[in-house]
Amino acid sequence: MTVFSYFDHDADIGVIGRGRTLEESFEGAAAGTFAIMADLAQVRAARSIRIEFEEEDLELALVTWLNTLLAEAGTYGLVLGRFRLVRDNSHWQGEAWGEPWREDMDRGVEVKGATLTMLRVAQGPEGFEARCVVDV
Amino acid sequence: MDMSRLRKLNDYCWTAPLTPGEERGPVLLYGSELLLVNMDDKVLEQITNVARLPGLVGTAMTMPDAHWGYGFPIGGVAAFDADQGGIISAGGVGIDISCGIRTLRSNLMLHEVDGKLGALADALYHRIPAGVGEEGELKLSTAELDAVLLEGAEWAVRHGYGDPEDLEYIEERGRMGGAHPESVSDLAKRRQRGEMGTLGSGNHYLEVQVVDRIHDAQAATAYGLQEGQLLITIHCGSRGLGHQIGTEYLLSLAKAGGRLGIALPERGLACAPIHSPEGQQYIGAMNAAINVALANREMLTQLTREVFGRIFPDSRLELLYDVSHNTCKAESHKVDGVERKLWVHRKGATRAFGPGHSALPERYRAVGQPVIIGGSMGTGSYILAGMAESEERAFSSASHGAGRAMSRHQALKQWHGRELIDELAGRGILIRTRSMRGAAEEAPGAYKDVDLVAEATEKAGLARRVVFLRPKVCIKG
Numbered sequence: 001m002t003v004f005s006y007f008d009h010d011a012d013i014g015v016i017g018r019g020r021t022l023e024e025s026f027e028g029a030a031a032g033t034f035a036i037m038a039d040l041a042q043v044r045a046a047r048s049i050r051i052e053f054e055e056e057d058l059e060l061a062l063v064t065w066l067n068t069l070l071a072e073a074g075t076y077g078l079v080l081g082r083f084r085l086v087r088d089n090s091h092w093q094g095e096a097w098g099e100p101w102r103e104d105m106d107r108g109v110e111v112k113g114a115t116l117t118m119l120r121v122a123q124g125p126e127g128f129e130a131r132c133v134v135d136v
Numbered sequence: 137m138d139m140s141r142l143r144k145l146n147d148y149c150w151t152a153p154l155t156p157g158e159e160r161g162p163v164l165l166y167g168s169e170l171l172l173v174n175m176d177d178k179v180l181e182q183i184t185n186v187a188r189l190p191g192l193v194g195t196a197m198t199m200p201d202a203h204w205g206y207g208f209p210i211g212g213v214a215a216f217d218a219d220q221g222g223i224i225s226a227g228g229v230g231i232d233i234s235c236g237i238r239t240l241r242s243n244l245m246l247h248e249v250d251g252k253l254g255a256l257a258d259a260l261y262h263r264i265p266a267g268v269g270e271e272g273e274l275k276l277s278t279a280e281l282d283a284v285l286l287e288g289a290e291w292a293v294r295h296g297y298g299d300p301e302d303l304e305y306i307e308e309r310g311r312m313g314g315a316h317p318e319s320v321s322d323l324a325k326r327r328q329r330g331e332m333g334t335l336g337s338g339n340h341y342l343e344v345q346v347v348d349r350i351h352d353a354q355a356a357t358a359y360g361l362q363e364g365q366l367l368i369t370i371h372c373g374s375r376g377l378g379h380q381i382g383t384e385y386l387l388s389l390a391k392a393g394g395r396l397g398i399a400l401p402e403r404g405l406a407c408a409p410i411h412s413p414e415g416q417q418y419i420g421a422m423n424a425a426i427n428v429a430l431a432n433r434e435m436l437t438q439l440t441r442e443v444f445g446r447i448f449p450d451s452r453l454e455l456l457y458d459v460s461h462n463t464c465k466a467e468s469h470k471v472d473g474v475e476r477k478l479w480v481h482r483k484g485a486t487r488a489f490g491p492g493h494s495a496l497p498e499r500y501r502a503v504g505q506p507v508i509i510g511g512s513m514g515t516g517s518y519i520l521a522g523m524a525e526s527e528e529r530a531f532s533s534a535s536h537g538a539g540r541a542m543s544r545h546q547a548l549k550q551w552h553g554r555e556l557i558d559e560l561a562g563r564g565i566l567i568r569t570r571s572m573r574g575a576a577e578e579a580p581g582a583y584k585d586v587d588l589v590a591e592a593t594e595k596a597g598l599a600r601r602v603v604f605l606r607p608k609v610c611i612k613g
Contacts, residue, residue: 006545007545008543008545008546009204009543009545010176010178010203010204010205010210010540010542010543011203011204011205011206011210011484011540012205012206012544013543013544013545014545037268037269038268038269057391060387060390060391063383063386063387064387067383067384067387070379070383071323071327071376071380071383074327074331074376074379074380075323075326075327075329075376077269077271077330079269101268101269101270105269106571106572106573107267107268107269107337107570107571107573107574108268108571108573108574109268109337109338109544109571109573109574109577109613110267110268110336110337110338110613112231112232112338112379112382112383113231113379113380113382113383113386114383115206115207115227115231115386115404116206116207116227116386116387116390116402116403116404116406117205117206117207117402117404119403119404133206135206135230135231135232135379136337136338136544
């Protein structure tokens with residue numbers, strides 16, 4: 001289950017993903033990012049995209065994951081609503097589902113990219129938390 | 137902001153003295169006490185981090201509209217000398233490279249259009265691709281896009297978007313030199329494919345405004361402005377291509393920091409020495425993104441002219457000025473009486489050349505560069521003129537907007553988009569948007585008082601007020 005919330009930032013928006021595993025927390029951060037742009041409940045899983053990258057640094061991996069999703073969604077005119085990520089050491093493989101923007105969809109605001117500000121990936125007693133500020 | 141950490145130099149200029157053991161360059165914060173008290177402490181933290189970067193010349197500073205950003209604060213200005221190990225920072229330019237603002241002056245007066253503003257708002261809303269998920273009509277091949285990356289607004293004019301006369305009134309005459317399309321990834325180019333001639337969202341807008349008050353009659357005359365005149369202001373940036381360049385280089389320069397011998401006070405300041413292959417590659421890509429932003433605003437201008445031409449057949453829209461506020465540019469500035477070539481980062485800050493500057497169009501040279509402070513959709517905006525003193529004080533820089541006073545998250549809790557739009561309509565301001573969330577986040581109350589920002593900008597000696605503009609129609613992304 002993807003869990004996300006937000007934290008305050010003057011100019012932009014802080015996104016927090018949470019999960020029992022590291023990967024789940026990243027999936028939550030992705031859902032939190034795309035929920036700024038659309039009501040995820042309205043997004044049908046009609047198309048999928050696959051992404052793959054190498055990154056040893058967990059915090060930079062979070063930013064890479066979010067920015068790759070944003071780039072792919074922007075390139076193909078998609079809004080994404082469901083996310084899955086698998087990690088094998090520094091190798092990350094992800095999939096996301098969504099559809100092209102529909103006229104009847106409620107629009108939020110565009111996320112331009114994930115930044116390195118307030119960037120943190122940490123494990124606590126209740127699981128993992130992945131956070132950063134996204135530029136809107 | 138905790139004012140006990142600041143020392144007042146005058147009513148509109150403050151510094152943060154070094155604490156014991158602290159090693160960094162000096163910082164200045166421009167603004168009134170009221171503006172500074174209400175700023176987040178993060179603004180001071182971020183600008184003092186900037187003052188730790190190598191090769192800083194003079195002081196790192198914030199403009200009166202400053203607020204907490206990523207890497208640099210929004211409203212942050214800092215100059216670096218390449219020959220003294222100076223850096224270029226992707227976090228000092230921002231993800232929306234060359235986000236900027238342009239104002240068009242019309243030959244229409246408010247009383248001539250008053251009954252048609254609703255039709256104008258609807259027509260602009262249908263013609264201007266605005267908001268997340270909206271695409272432009274023009275789809276460019278990679279080869280065509282490479283030409284945009286090199287030629288900027290010149291490319292747009294050559295392809296029928298905009299008038300040749302516009303180029304005179306765009307920074308760098310509409311074409312940023314030193315652009316390297318080969319430094320731009322294929323993904324960045326693909327991401328831009330459907331985004332030429334689009335407004336974007338968030339704080340981007342197209343606004344029809346009326347000149348409400350004149351502060352400086354001489355400069356207003358030079359700018360061709362009179363009370364009651366209708367103006368159009370467009371605020372947007374380099375769209376998907378710029379965002380992709382911004383995020384890619386933010387990551388790659390953050391990773392390269394250690395290898396390049398730079399100890400970053402914060403990873404968001406990701407940077408490289410200007411005299412390094414990494415720095416040069418970023419500069420080439422950034423300049424290409426600047427050209428995309430200039431072309432994009434020129435294309436939106438053409439769409440706007442088409443709409444005005446349909447509704448007001450005798451209308452004429454001339455470009456007053458186009459200025460970017462997320463850039464780093466190589467400029468000559470006098471430091472301690474010596475002319476030096478510096479790389480001036482302006483992150484959410486406007487270049488503001490004073491009277492006589494050779495880069496200004498002849499028409500404005502006697503009064504200084506037009507400086508546009510875009511306010512919120514419910515209050516108003518200002519056009520100011522660059523002042524000679526600004527060169528010594530802030531490398532010829534000034535405020536760029538009202539500046540946020542409240543987070544988007546807080547604004548969403550406080551306002552509802554539909555109610556806000558209805559309330560503004562009751563005050564004669566017509567909003568057209570696809571995004572109720574976006575409208576709420578951009579609520580006028582979420583911004584600082586633009587009057588205070590413009591006043592502080594003038595009293596700090598950065599730029600002087602010329603006219604105040606009242607919004608009439610706003611197309612929000």
